Amino acid sequence: MSEQDTGPIVGIDLGTTNSLIALVDQGKPRVLKGEAERATLPSVVSWTEEQLLIGDAARDHALDNPENTVYSIKRLMGRSLGDLSDAERESLPYQVVASERGLACVRVGERTVSPEEVSAIVLRELRERASRVLGTEVTRAVVTVPAYFDDAQRQATRLAGKLAGLDVLRIVNEPTAAALAYGLDRTRDGCVVVYDLGGGTFDVSVLEIREGIFRVRATAGDTQLGGDDFDRKLMARLLDQRARDTTPDAKLLQAVKRAAEEAKIQLTDVDQVTYEVRDERLGLDLTATVTRAEFEKAIEPDVTRTLECCRRAIDDAQLSKEEIRAVVLVGGSTRVPLVRAKVEEFFGKRPYTGIDPDQVVALGAGVQADILHGKSRELLLLDVIPLSLGIETYGGAVAKIIMRNSPIPTQAADTFTTHVDDQTALDIHVLQGERELVKDCRSLGRFHLGGLPPLPAGMVRVEVSFLVDENGVLNVSAVEKSTGTEAGIEVVPSYGLTDDEIARVVQESFQHARDDFSAHQRIDLRNECQTMIRATKKILGTGNHQLDDGAVAAIRDMVQEVEANLDQEDTKALKALYDRFVEATVPLAGEVMSEVAQKAIQGKTVEQVLNESQLAPAEGGDASGEDGLHCGDLGDGFHAAKPEGATPPEEHA
Amino acid sequence: MRQPELGEDHFQTLGMAPSFDVSSQELSERHLSYSRRLHPDHAGDDPASRAKAVMLSAQVNEAYSVLKDPFQRAEYLLGLEGGPAASEDKRVPAGFLEEMLELRDDLEGHLASGKQERVTGFREFLEGRLGTLRDELRDLFAVEARNLPEIRQTLNVAAYFRGLLRDLRDGA
Incomplete structure (x- = not known):
């Protein structure tokens, strides 16, 4: 065991809006505080001419330097430009461009920066904080992701860790991490629901807690639904006030977003808010008034969508609402009164809010880090794969090989054969998603099997094994059955980066x-x-x-x-x-x-x-x-x- | 890739005898206790023991996933007994496809109506039919001389109902 292997392992909540870092100290998880005793680090990076600003400093700078201030980067992780809706792109003041492979990247000055690199800057800041606080170099971490993140988004997160000098020992689903923190808080066995509404993503997980084992029974969610969407409704209200011929630029959008966020927060406590943005450059003076009722009406469809996910997760868990013992709220957006009211109405019980919804995920990640460190052997998380994995079959259909909500790690094997005589290679297209057709699922990659023996059609039998590891990440291997040789597999991921690209990015970025x-x-x-x-x-x-x-x-x-x-x-x-x-x-x-x-x-x-x-x-x-x-x-x-x-x-x- | 120490089939993997009639409680408890013993999170830092734990754990999880669902369990048992795969024998009873076409129309009508009680009613109907099919499978596996083509056909019918139920849930 190397020196490094004995160092601390930290838990990191890499959030859309804020990030935190935690670890278990004397048997209890705690978050590590940074400057000004603040635990949360805004997930914002700003490139000014003089320096790279991170966190609060970057966010404070956002108004002056909107084009070069990047926030909500998590929304772009592991996605292509085509995956983004127009509304999403328009609401981001910085420029989103496609990389050579069509992946969503950010344009900063002359540079094209990948979401992995931006996330790495945030992760590195947290890593340095932990190293400072603990007085020892921190190189290993557990990083959380939305449960509903697909393979590409998980890979991107892992790469971000690598770029930040972190060995990401484990990717953990955020609601599962939250359940772990919750379970430590209240140790009774039973089924719990974690409702996690963050800045950009929604997740719901149904877990069964039994004698220290946290077994996820089902998870559902929407990676493109969160508090940002609530902000957008309030932003639109303000922007509607402008003359039709003024196009909002980055600076205006940033100011409008800030005003909308503040209005949203105020609406938690008051019934009516007037918010405004003055922009002398554009000669604009925008003012809007919104009542809580109007706000609630605007966001109700979004909240209803979250409840549909809840219904599906409970169905998949083969439980009824009555069997749920507790509902745990996670994420800053669960502070919105309508969200609380609707969740309470849906489950017929008051949600549990005993742990700070902003910190609970990081605390759980800290606990998971402790488990990996071999210190909490009585605890164990058994997670699931959020989306089914399948392979393309004839005619553009998808054959499922691993069903969603299967516990991970898990495996499946399928046998493929050749269609023509002397065929020495096979291509296998792996997809993720619940739909029946290739075009409706997400392409994870194509696996090229070469070096097959030249035999008549149908004689070659290749067994392809799919292994989803404990991080929810897919690994593929293949054996040619007639000769027993390992077929050479070349993986061309559709979203993630190739090994060469990773090496290059690590070097360059x-x-x-x-x-x-x-x-x-x-x-x-x-x-x-x-x-x-x-x-x-x-x-x-x-x-x-x-x-x-x-x-x-x-x-x-x-x-x-x-x-x-x-x-x-x-x-x-x-x-x-x-x-x-x-x-x-x-x-x-x-x-x-x-x-x-x-x-x-x-x-x-x-x-x-x-x-x-x-x-x-x-x-x-x-x-x-x-x-x-x-x-x-x-x-x-x-x-x-x-x-x-x-x-x-x-x-x- | 199967690790011999866990046995030749999914039942052996979880230390059980092959049978259609398994208690879900017992299956769940075995899954938990095997996971506690084999999960990679408890395997320490050594890459080799971790890799092995991933394989073993994957096998336990695969077994649990297959066996906990009665239809997947039946499908798996049928395979163990040398019965035909779904792709080899697609037969269904006479008139069944016509019934399916009608039920699919019904499903679309219920979904289009936007009426929760109609959706719920249809769902209960589908679940009832699947319950009956499960009971039929139990009876078919209970006899010594298994009628494998009959089991195959029952599973083919069940697959249609499961598809309807899935589409109802996804569409609701």
Whole structure:
């Protein structure tokens, strides 16, 4: 056993809206807190020109930088562009594009970023948090997914973990994890329903708890239904107020989404809310009023859809509603009063809300991590596969080989034969879904069986084995029966990435992104330093200032030091140098300021002022106009972006 | 891929004798106790023992899934006894297909009506028919000299009713 194998295992709830990390500490699960003692990390990533923002910082930035702020990325995990509805795409302020293989990706500046990479950034942040809190490197995790995630979505989640430097020991279904946390809270045996309505997904699972074993009897859900849909209803109300000819841009959508979210939350406690968005750029002032009754009417169809899933899950579990002992609510959207009321009405009992619905999944993931660590042997989760697996048969039909709600791990085998003489290869198309036709199911991949012996048609018999592991992930193997040889299988996944692609992404993506980023920062810092060196030299060269010789010498030394270290590859060191440079030149900046302030009224940049001014040496012409230096920037720390145009004078005050 | 330590068939896998008449309670308890012993989550970190636990556990789960459903159980038993597969013998009683066509029309009518009580009523009818078919299978397996073609035909009929029930549930 390697050193690594003895380290901690954490549980991570990688949510549509928020993510959390937890582990079992002295026999009890607890969530690990990050900055400002907050347990939840918003699943938001924002690429600004200076840096990569994650979590609260990214979310706070969303309004300023909507195109480059990515949230709800979970909705895109393991999906193709064609899988997304127009409404979904339109509600996302960032640009969703197709990768070479047609998978949904996000366009950020010049880069195309996969949902796996975005999720990896969030996971890495949580991993670093845990490493900090625990004082030891964390490399192993249990990550939760909606129960109704298909194979491609699970694979994508696992890959995200890998990109974040995490060995994902186990993918656990969110409602099952929640049940585990619930079961620890109340230890009576019986059947429970977990109703999990998150930001973007809905899951319902029916479990039987018996002597520490949590056996899932059935699960159902909708991976495209959640609190975001409620927000969308309120967003539409606000957007309807605008003139028809204004197209909402990313910035407006982001502001409208924020206002809608807040209105939704307020409607939990009050009967009527007025919410508004002002956008001076577009000359818009949107105001809408919504009563709770109106809101409830708008979301009722969505809530009804969740109850239909509940009915199906109970049917599949071969239980009646009366046999359900408790209903556990999970996910922030279960705070909506209509949701609670409808669930209570449907099951005829008051739902259990004893555990924070935002934390219960992470806590359960922590418990599962503890089980894998061999510490909670009395507990065991027995989960199921949410969707049936099948193979394409003649005429575009699907033959089911593993039925939905089968306990996992599970297996099935099927025998295939050749159709023509001397056929040496077979293609098998694997699908997931409940429908009868290939076109209505989700293609998981095509398996190419090569190296078959050339025999008359029908003589070759290949037994293909399908194994769904404890993570709900499919593995395929095949044996040619007449010769007993293992047939060579080449897997071409329809959604997930090929091994080569994974290797490439692992290499390129995350670390690379940071490297890219860091390199970008360095270039900006260097440019900024050079501009300041030129400006400083110009001022000092004229001698037209009030500084004494000592102060001038100190500044000259500083300039020399900066020039000598401009090729510094360490971004942090360069930033520190830059900060000191800015500080050292403050007295000089003050000297220039009074003149600049006057000139700026005429709409000129500092650079222009310096160039025109009597301060500028006659020969001084190496400064290009683009490198304009904002005087407002002189004192305010980190600003690597290239400024454009003049700073309005009032900002100088 | 079958692990010999768990036996040759699904019944042996769960330590039971082949029979149509199995108690669902007993099956459930055996599934839990075998899972507790074999599940990969309890297998530790060693990749080889984990891989083996996945295989064994998959086998136990497959056995449980097949045996807990009376129709799948009957189908499996029929296979063990050398009876014909569904693809080899598709016979149904005379007039049955006509009845199915009528029932399918009924189903669509009930669904289109949007009336919950009509859907529920039809569902109870289908469940009743399936209950009768299950009892017939029990009787057919109870005799020493099994009439395998008769069992096959009963299962073929059951498959139609199960399809109707599934479509009713998915459509409701």
